[in-house]
Amino acid sequence: MGKYDYHSPQRKGAIRLKLEELPKIYDLSASDPRSELIDRSAQSHEELQRIDRIMAEMGRLRAVERKISLASQQYMQLNETDMRAVRFLISAKNTGSFVTPSALAKHLKISTASVTKMIDKMEKAGHVVRTAHPTDRRSLCVEVTNGAHIAAREQVGRHHAARFGAAARLSQAEQETVIRFLAETAHDVEASIASVREPGVPAA
Structure with missing residues (x-):
């Protein structure tokens, strides 16, 4: 195989992205219908709707980033x-x-x-x-x-x-809120991963 031609006609404009509809798989009603994973009895219906929207927007961002990743791999043949x-x-x-x-x-x-x-x-x-x-x-x-x-x-x-x-x-206050949200989300997910043990493995 020869060296890769970055400027060939078929390569130009290879990555075109389309904003997709909000994914439904992240809805709490779909992912945890009986509240077995999350106790959300303290949240109102309106609060749960807003949280669902946050989860859906995060899911859409991950989908777009995955699309960029796959398109770039195809573009550069890597x-x-x-x-x-x-x-x-x-x-x-x-x-x-x-x-x-x-x-x-x-x-x-x-x-x-x-x-x-x-x-x-x-x-x-x-x-x-x-x-x-x-x-x-x-x-x-x-x-x-x-x-x-x-x-x-x-x-x-x-x-x-x-x-x-x-x-x-975003305003400074909004930026601080987003920073805190993302940092706490990462922390909570990391803690969730760390808490999962293989079947039959006792706690340390």
């Missing part, structure tokens, strides 16, 4: 792990950091052997290059190519950057 590597390498390039194969393997949580195969594939396609480490002669670095960087920025980065506008339009 899988999800490859795209995570590209994003990591772009971030490193933007901050002037150097990424070794072992650092990339650690970030992706995969073996060094798997990273080597991935780098070989992506280098052959023209997405990344291996370069000499600037301070350690025994090490090599991995860098994203200019073509891959521009393609990811134009076809993926712009969609993600669009989130800035929604945040910027």
